[in-house]
Amino acid sequence: MLKIKDLKASIEDKEILRGINLEVKAGEVHAIMGPNGSGKSTLASVLAGREDYDVTSGEVDFMGSDLLELSAEERARIGIFLAFQYPVEIPGVTTTNFMKTALNQIREHRGLEKLDAVGFLKKMKEKMKLVEIDQSLLSRSLNEGFSGGEKKRNEIFQMAMLEPKLSILDETDSGLDIDALRIVANGVNTLKSADNATIVVTHYQRLLDHIVPDFVHVLYNGRIVKSGTKELALELEEKGYDWIKAEANLETA
Amino acid sequence: MDSKFKNILDQELVPKAEKFAASLNGSAISELGTARSEALDFLKTNGFPAQKAEAYKYTNISKEIAQNFDFSFKSKKTDLSIEKIKNLFVPDMEANHLVFVNGVYDPGLSEITSDEKDLKISTFAEVSANEPGKLESLFGKHAKSTRDAFTALNTAFTNDGVFIEIPKNTELKLPVVTYFVADANEGENVSFPRNLYLIGQNSKADFIHFTKSLGNHKTLKNQVDEIILEENAAGSLYKIQDDSDISYAVGETKVYQPSNSRFSAITVTLNGAVVRNNLNIDIDGEGSEANMYGLYLTKGKTHVDNQTEVDHIQPNSYSNELYKGIMDENSKGVFNGKIYVRKEAQKTNAFQSNNNVLLSDKATINTKPQLEIWADDVKCSHGCTTGQLDEEAIFYLRTRGIEEGHARAMILRAFAREVIDKIHYEGLKEYVEKEISKRLSL
Numbered sequence: 107m108l109k110i111k112d113l114k115a116s117i118e119d120k121e122i123l124r125g126i127n128l129e130v131k132a133g134e135v136h137a138i139m140g141p142n143g144s145g146k147s148t149l150a151s152v153l154a155g156r157e158d159y160d161v162t163s164g165e166v167d168f169m170g171s172d173l174l175e176l177s178a179e180e181r182a183r184i185g186i187f188l189a190f191q192y193p194v195e196i197p198g199v200t201t202t203n204f205m206k207t208a209l210n211q212i213r214e215h216r217g218l219e220k221l222d223a224v225g226f227l228k229k230m231k232e233k234m235k236l237v238e239i240d241q242s243l244l245s246r247s248l249n250e251g252f253s254g255g256e257k258k259r260n261e262i263f264q265m266a267m268l269e270p271k272l273s274i275l276d277e278t279d280s281g282l283d284i285d286a287l288r289i290v291a292n293g294v295n296t297l298k299s300a301d302n303a304t305i306v307v308t309h310y311q312r313l314l315d316h317i318v319p320d321f322v323h324v325l326y327n328g329r330i331v332k333s334g335t336k337e338l339a340l341e342l343e344e345k346g347y348d349w350i351k352a353e354a355n356l357e358t359a
Numbered sequence: 360m361d362s363k364f365k366n367i368l369d370q371e372l373v374p375k376a377e378k379f380a381a382s383l384n385g386s387a388i389s390e391l392g393t394a395r396s397e398a399l400d401f402l403k404t405n406g407f408p409a410q411k412a413e414a415y416k417y418t419n420i421s422k423e424i425a426q427n428f429d430f431s432f433k434s435k436k437t438d439l440s441i442e443k444i445k446n447l448f449v450p451d452m453e454a455n456h457l458v459f460v461n462g463v464y465d466p467g468l469s470e471i472t473s474d475e476k477d478l479k480i481s482t483f484a485e486v487s488a489n490e491p492g493k494l495e496s497l498f499g500k501h502a503k504s505t506r507d508a509f510t511a512l513n514t515a516f517t518n519d520g521v522f523i524e525i526p527k528n529t530e531l532k533l534p535v536v537t538y539f540v541a542d543a544n545e546g547e548n549v550s551f552p553r554n555l556y557l558i559g560q561n562s563k564a565d566f567i568h569f570t571k572s573l574g575n576h577k578t579l580k581n582q583v584d585e586i587i588l589e590e591n592a593a594g595s596l597y598k599i600q601d602d603s604d605i606s607y608a609v610g611e612t613k614v615y616q617p618s619n620s621r622f623s624a625i626t627v628t629l630n631g632a633v634v635r636n637n638l639n640i641d642i643d644g645e646g647s648e649a650n651m652y653g654l655y656l657t658k659g660k661t662h663v664d665n666q667t668e669v670d671h672i673q674p675n676s677y678s679n680e681l682y683k684g685i686m687d688e689n690s691k692g693v694f695n696g697k698i699y700v701r702k703e704a705q706k707t708n709a710f711q712s713n714n715n716v717l718l719s720d721k722a723t724i725n726t727k728p729q730l731e732i733w734a735d736d737v738k739c740s741h742g743c744t745t746g747q748l749d750e751e752a753i754f755y756l757r758t759r760g761i762e763e764g765h766a767r768a769m770i771l772r773a774f775a776r777e778v779i780d781k782i783h784y785e786g787l788k789e790y791v792e793k794e795i796s797k798r799l800s801l
Contacts, residue, residue: 154758182760194755198773207769208759215760247773264759 107132107303108153108272113164114328115152122148124328126164130272133300137314137339138307140325141347146307147191149325150276153305154188155181169271182208183215185271185302189261189278196248201260202230204248205267212268233266237293255286262293273297274305279313291316311343326354361410364422369406371430376402376515383518390487391517394499398514401504408508415635417693417725418664420509420609423633427577427607432549441468444538448569448599449786454536455480457521461542462550462580464521473533478564479524483555486522494522498555502585502613507637510611513583516551523566527559527589534565534784539582541606544574552582560589567597567787572606577632582610586622590644593621597787601794602631604659611637618644618673625781628655628663629794635664642669642676653682654778654791656798657690657722664693671704674734678708683778684715685771686722694726696741702733711741716748716774768799 108130115123122145130136140146152159153166155178166173171184196204209229210220221229234241237259249257258278265273275294279287294304294317306317314322314336322339324332326347331354332338342350380387380395387395408415410422442450444458455478458468464482471480487494504511525531541548558564566586572578588594596612608631614622628634640649655663669678684692694713715724728741748770756766775795782788 156754177763178754178757179760179762179766182758186758188758190755190758194749194752196749196752196755196770196773198776199769204756204759204761204769207765208756208761211762211765212760268759 107169109165109167111165113149113152113166114162115148115159116162117148117159121162122159122328123152126328126330128323128330130303130305132271132303134321135298135304135306135317135319137319137322138305138325139309139311139322139339139342141351142309144325145328146309146325147276150188150274150305150307153274154178154186179211182268182270183212187265187268187270187273189258189265189273189275191277191280193249193257193261195250195252197250199248200246201244201248201263205230205264208264209267229267233263236266236296237263238289239263254281255283258282258286258290259293262290266293266297270302272303272305274307276307277309278306279308279310287313287316311339314339324350326350329354331357364419364425365407365409367425368421371425372512373402373406375430375432376512379516386518388483388487388494388518390492390495391483391498393495394504394514395517397499398504398511401511402508402515405508414507414666417691418633418635418662420633420635423607424579427605427632428547428549428579430549431547439468439540439542441470444468444540444571447571448538449790452536452784452786454534454567457535457537459537459539459552461548462539462552462582463519473531477525477529477531478535479526481522481524483518483520483522494555497557497587498585501587501615501641502583502611507611509581509609510583510637513551513553513581513610516581517553520553520555522555522557524557525559525562525564527562529559529562531562531564534567536567536569539568539570539580541572541578541580542574543572543576543578545576547576548572548574548578550578550580552580554584556584556586556594558586558588558592558594561591562589563593565595565597565783567784568599570598570600570602570608572603577605578603578607580606580608580610582608584610584612586612586614588614588616588620588622590617591619595623595625595783597782597784598624598626598636599629599787599791600627600631600634601629602634604630604632604661606631607633609633609635611639614640614649616640616642616644616647616649619646620644621648623650623652623781625778626653626665627778627791628653628657629798630657631661631663633662633664636666638665638667640669640678641672642678643672645673645675647676649676649678650781651678651680651682652778652781654775655682655684655686655692656775656795657684657692658687658798660689662691662693666693666695668697668699669709670699670701671707671709672701674703674705674707676704676707678710680711681778682713683775684713684724685718685775686715686724687718689719689721691722692724692726694724694743695729696727697729698731698739698741700730700732700734700737700739705734705736707734707737707739709737709739713743714774715743715745716771717745718748768796771799772796
């Protein structure tokens with residue numbers, strides 16, 4: 107589904123990603139872990155199409171499309187979804203209205219008819235249950251005055267509505283208490299299928315107790331320095347990142 | 360202070376105003392005489408604002424007028440129909456429709472549907488003939504010539520005009536829509552529309568103004584609306600200013616509110632060359648409420664200056680002001696909000712805010728809150744923000760599949776919504792929303 111080859115990206119001449127290689131197949135869950143400043147969020151942003159970064163080299167193939175050639179909205183339309191670490195507050199735009207616009211623009215792109223009000227409402231009701239989100243929250247201005255947990259549930263609600271092929275969850279566990287974490291993870295797990303894939307970007311292992319990854323990658327200094335299975339995450343939880351750093355530094359030295 | 364343009368206006372317009380007064384001869388409405396003399400005296404003594412005059416600091420109005428008009432005052436009227444005029448705005452709006460062409464009321468083009476006992480519309484000449492003394496007791500008593508040269512100029516040039524009265528204990532169901540059409544098909548057009556409104560005790564009425572210039576020549580509109588509420592009355596004035604790129608406007612809306620009255624002014628400026636709105640509200644009674652909302656959506660070289668003033672004279676009153684601007688290209692915005700709270704006006708609540716989004720590096724806004732408070736037990740606040748469009752918010756929407764232009768427009772419409780939601784007529788609201796969408800190329 108997703109093939110990243112030697113991806114390098116920088117911001118203001120500072121190189122953050124220094125050659126990422128990663129392949130994600132349909133049906134898989136990949137966790138990207140790593141210490142602060144290792145480039146995890148940058149990778150998520152570059153895949154979603156954030157223009158602040160300069161991609162200096164590499165290729166990203168997503169289901170046959172050259173992802174790096176596409177705008178953020180085009181990426182969303184072919185099935186990329188980024189759950190933000192810090193969801194943006196937009197006063198005056200309700201989640202409901204904004205989802206209707208987004209869904210219909212995506213459907214239009216895919217040659218599908220627009221959803222009518224009844225169809226949209228039905229779909230919304232169904233997805234609301236999934237993340238235990240209340241109607242009243244969706245009628246309010248997007249994320250404005252939402253608690254941390256509400257913002258993240260709203261992200262997963264949007265993901266459920268848009269039914270992406272590849273979901274990238276950027277530090278979705280940050281700022282969540284255990285109940286919210288369970289709800290968010292539950293939503294992600296329910297949406298999982300043989301046709302889609304998930305990349306979970308996280309600093310901590312705790313989210314991975316709930317969203318169990320097939321593969322774990324450790325990012326350090328802009329490179330994936332170690333890959334393994336879910337046991338690697340447990341090892342990191344136990345031993346911290348220092349041994350990874352030492353190993354990686356040894357290799358570059 | 361540079362007085363070059365002031366001098367030109369003083370030399371051109373003051374004698375013209377005097378000549379106009381002389382030319383009226385027998386047709387002059389005597390009840391307007393005192394107000395006209397005061398206006399002429401003011402103009403002869405003070406003339407027009409010099410450059411950087413405090414009240415016109417960011418709008419060099421004398422220069423704009425001096426450079427753009429030759430004061431020939433040659434306006435001709437071409438063929439117009441009420442349908443044609445309505446089609447310019449909200450064609451099927453259920454309302455009373457009044458048409459002013461070149462500043463003069465045209466009863467032939469107007470359509471008044473409300474019952475005459477609920478809505479009395481008379482020209483100044485008619486009211487003077489039918490109810491002697493009434494016009495003189497109201498006209499110019501609140502919109503004072505001594506406070507602004509352009510209120511004086513309008514007063515000096517007023518002989519026609521319309522008096523709109525809602526008698527006591529009347530709730531006017533249909534709004535009064537007034538179209539101010541300047542016909543500049545055959546040459547520059549200068550007009551001085553002047554209206555007087557009286558909303559009687561316990562009565563309620565809404566007014567909607569639409570402004571339009573026709574033709575390819577420049578227009579100058581110097582308009583004064585004097586709105587008087589009686590006790591426990593309520594009213595709204597919506598001004599939709601969608602003029603041509605070569606239309607100039609300067610004038611005053613003056614509102615007088617006694618006890619337990621409520622008034623809202625909603626000013627939407629969509630286009631024009633230079634638009635200067637003076638909105639002044641006196642709250643001269645307890646338990647009254649004034650709301651001032653504004654939205655200016657500018658592009659090109661449009662210059663919009665909103666000067667508002669609310670004077671809390673008596674205790675226990677409330678005022679709320681919210682002006683929002685979306686400015687693109689080389690447009691300029693000015694906002695100056697004055698709030699006066701007199702010594703007697705204890706327990707006043709007054710709030711003001713002005714928020715702006717600049718869409719281009721060349722657009723500018725000058726915003727200035729001005730609070731003068733002599734009472735000690737009041738709640739007042741003011742604030743202003745100016746910024747660019749939130750790029751992070753746009754990116755967020757785009758990652759959900761929403762096209763960039765659409766995302767920008769969504770955010771701007773959301774920004775404007777707070778003001779648009781104050782429009783209580785569906786058709787009018789849709790019209791404004793449609794104009795905004797058009798502007799944001801949605």
